[in-house]
Amino acid sequence: MAAKAARRPPALKPVLVLNGPNLNMLGKRQPEIYGRESLADVEKACRAEATRLGLTVEFAQSNHEGVLVDLIQAAREKNSGIVINAGAYTHTSVALLDALNAAELPAVEVHLSNIYKRESFRHHSYISPAAIGVIAGLGTQGYLLALQALARRLAR
Numbered sequence: 001m002a003a004k005a006a007r008r009p010p011a012l013k014p015v016l017v018l019n020g021p022n023l024n025m026l027g028k029r030q031p032e033i034y035g036r037e038s039l040a041d042v043e044k045a046c047r048a049e050a051t052r053l054g055l056t057v058e059f060a061q062s063n064h065e066g067v068l069v070d071l072i073q074a075a076r077e078k079n080s081g082i083v084i085n086a087g088a089y090t091h092t093s094v095a096l097l098d099a100l101n102a103a104e105l106p107a108v109e110v111h112l113s114n115i116y117k118r119e120s121f122r123h124h125s126y127i128s129p130a131a132i133g134v135i136a137g138l139g140t141q142g143y144l145l146a147l148q149a150l151a152r153r154l155a156r
């Protein structure tokens with residue numbers, strides 16, 4: 001009798017780590033607020049953490065709201081979850097909220113800075129209602145914590 005092929009669970013789609021406007025300037029931009037690590041450093045750390053967690057990641061950044069909407073729409077098919085730092089669009093964009101709701105994926109909102117310690121216009125996030133959780137003020141560690149939260153959620 002032919003041996004039964006071992007059944008492996010289907011590979012999880014990559015998690016999309018999405019960064020909005022001005023996050024390409026990380027490391028140079030107001031380092032007293034956002035730290036000295038570059039976005040490339042964040043990507044490297046996310047890839048290492050994802051490997052440790054048994055996940056893969058796709059990393060993207062755009063300064064353009066519509067491009068971010070396109071990436072979130074595509075994520076519905078291509079990705080298993082989303083880590084999003086929407087930068088200033090956090091505080092302005094109904095379009096990103098709608099895209100995240102339409103994607104129907106677990107999403108974690110990340111901010112490097114503690115937005116609640118800063119100007120009052122940063123205290124409101126349009127996208128939080130579409131997130132399973134929000135991490136703010138922990139610097140680049142926030143991205144890694146977000147990946148850990150998604151790994152646990154996706155293992156269910």
Ligand code: DQA
Pocket residue numbers: 021022023085086087088089090110111112113114115122
């Ligand atoms: C940010 C906070 C936003 O208020 C700001 O516009 C950003 C970065 C953060 O990571 O702390 O661009 O999302």
